[in-house]
Amino acid sequence: MAMASVARRRAAVALKTVRGALGGGGYGVVSGSRGFATGGEENDVVVIGGGPGGYVAAIKAAQLGLKTTCIEKRGTLGGTCLNVGCIPSKALLHSSHMYHEAKTSFSHHGVKFSQLEVDLPAMMSQKDKAVSNLTKGIEGLFKKNKVNYVKGFGKLVSPSEVKVDLIDGNSTVVSGKNIIIATGSDIKSLPGVPIDEKKIVSSTGALALTAIPKKLVVIGAGYIGLEMGSVWGRLGAEVTVVEFAPDIVPSMDAEVRKLFQRSLEKQKMKFMLKTKVVGVDASGTGVKLTVEPAAGGPATTLEADVVLVSAGRIPYTASLGLDALGVNMDKAGRILVDEKFKTNVDGVYAIGDVIPGPMLAHKAEEDGVACVEFIAGRHGHVDYSLVPGVVYTHPEVASVGQTEEQLKAAGAVYRVGKFPLMANSRAKAIDDAEGVVKILADKETDKILGVHIMAPNAGEMIHEAAIALQYGASSEDIARTCHAHPTMSEALKEAAMATYDKPIHI
Known part of the structure; x- marks a missing residue:
């Protein structure tokens, strides 16, 4: 224990020394001609894009003692996900679900009222408030972690320089030893179907x-x-x-x-x-x-x-100067990277939706953390086969690992265990019991290969399965883990019991 304590103190001293040598990484926001916040010093990391991948990469880089600047053209952080994607859609999904429940289900629970109506402006206002609070929260995290924030469109002019057209019409150049492209994705249009954002x-x-x-x-x-x-x-x-x-x-x-x-x-x-x-x-x-x-x-x-x-969506790589630098891309417009997120151009990295893999915000975040860990000389890791996916309808549908169709195509020998929400006490108690939990496991070893959940809160339940797959657990491991009663997560336990033996409640 004493040796570990000494090691921690030495690491803290070393981190202070690194930060001192880098000039402290003072926080600043640049949106006009007031000058560049870093005082002209070269950054260790420059991130182009302030979405889930970009802002997380910037914060993690700063936490690792690297002088960091994040460039974002939108003028607010969080990217598509926070501004016009994941967050506002979930706000409206929840609000609309509340209305639908009040209209169709409240009377079953003894809650009655004489009039019900939708106040759409108020619903939109709640959504906008959620977005605003969260975007401001990321700016607060930048300030806390001393990440420099530049508002403008960034274009690579060399492997170590980014020209930024600031949102007020001026421009500046940001230099960095390592540049991370985290510009996300854009809407995929359809030929002959012009989008006017009205009709x-x-x-x-x-x-x-x-x-x-x-x-x-x-x-x-x-x-x-x-x-x-x-x-x-x-x-x-x-x-x-x-x-x-x-x-x-x-x-x-x-x-x-x-x-x-x-x-x-x-x-x-x-x-x-x-x-x-x-x-x-x-x-x-x-x-x-x-x-x-x-x-x-x-x-x-x-x-x-x-x-x-x-x-669908397509990678946003246009007008970034990638062609001029000779950055390799595939036919789908995705940037090709190695296992450390490096492109074929030294010093240039890419993460998130602009590289192969699921176009999901949480995948981009994992990319961002792993990428800067590699830049800092550490070891990063992202297992794309274990990225959970969730459809946030009601009921929700969540999955991690392989589907039964994938296992069949691979010639795998497997077991299937299922448990219906109709047999789950919590789901029945709240009168919301539509759904199922399905587990796929290797027939010989019982190692879990895939989990698929349709349930009111499947997006929350799936992470127990994700951890199980990450650590190579068997269905029996989940089945023999005590789950609180009554919870919907008991359906996962029962499905695990059905996979390696027999469930209790069906």
Whole structure:
């Protein structure tokens, strides 16, 4: 213990020495011509992009004693996720769920009222307040950790220099020994479907509608489309989802996906699968979409007040100066990096949505931490096969690890254990028992290979499974771990029991 204490004191002294040599990394915000906050000294790390990957990388770099500057063009930190993605959508999902519950379920619990209405401006205000508080919170974290913050568009002019067009029209140059590209992703457009963010909207526009549409058509049955469709469907819109593929959320375990689609259909969401959009007319008061079978066939017309284009996202790498530097990219426009997030250009790194892997905020955060750990001479690690995915509808659907289809394709020999929420005491007590927990484990070793949960709080339940997979646990390990009663997490324990032996409550 004494040796460990001495080691910690020596590490603290060394960190002070590093920070002193780097000039202390004083915090500053640059948005105009007032001068550069670092006093002209070269940074150890310059991060282009202030989203989940970028701001986390910047904070972690500063915590490791590296003089750090983060450049963000939006003028507020948090990227797409915080400003026009994860956070505002979850705020509206929660608000719309509260309204839907009040309308459909409160009376079952003995709560009655004479009048119920939606105050959409108040709902939007609550969403905006959540976003504002969180973006300001990140600025506070920058200040606390002495990360310099430059508001403007950054473009690499050399492997160690970034020209920044500041948001007030001026410009500056930020230099750094290591540059991390963390510019995230952008909306994927569809040919012939022009987005005006009024009648034909992206997810950004869908978060800012000023009225509840009577009819909403969602193009794309992925995470974002289903979540935003749920928001407006709960508030009263008639929602039709058009999807080119034969299934919704193609990456989802097929058995769970079927249950999920059935649940959404019970919520009056309509699906047109294996269908493509071939024309759009927004000249009138609404929008007319011409669709036909994906394999070809007679066309039909859909009418809507609003059309949401949710066909995926693409890496944001345009105008960053990457071509001039010779940074290697793939056909999808993603930056190619090695296991330490280094590009083929010395000193230039990339993380998050601009590199291969799941386009998820939490994956970008892990990238950011691991990348700066490598830069600082430490060891970083991200296992992309164990990144949880969550669809925040109601019920939620969450998964980690492999699907049954992936195991079959690989020729794996496995066991399946399932437990329905209908047999879970907590779910029954609160009258919210739609869903299932499904566990896949190696037949010989019982090592867990994948977990898929459809439940009201699946996004919270999945992390026990993620830890189990990270440490190579068996289904018996979870089954023999005492779970508090009554909780929905007991369904995971029972599913584990069903995987290696037999459950108790079914």
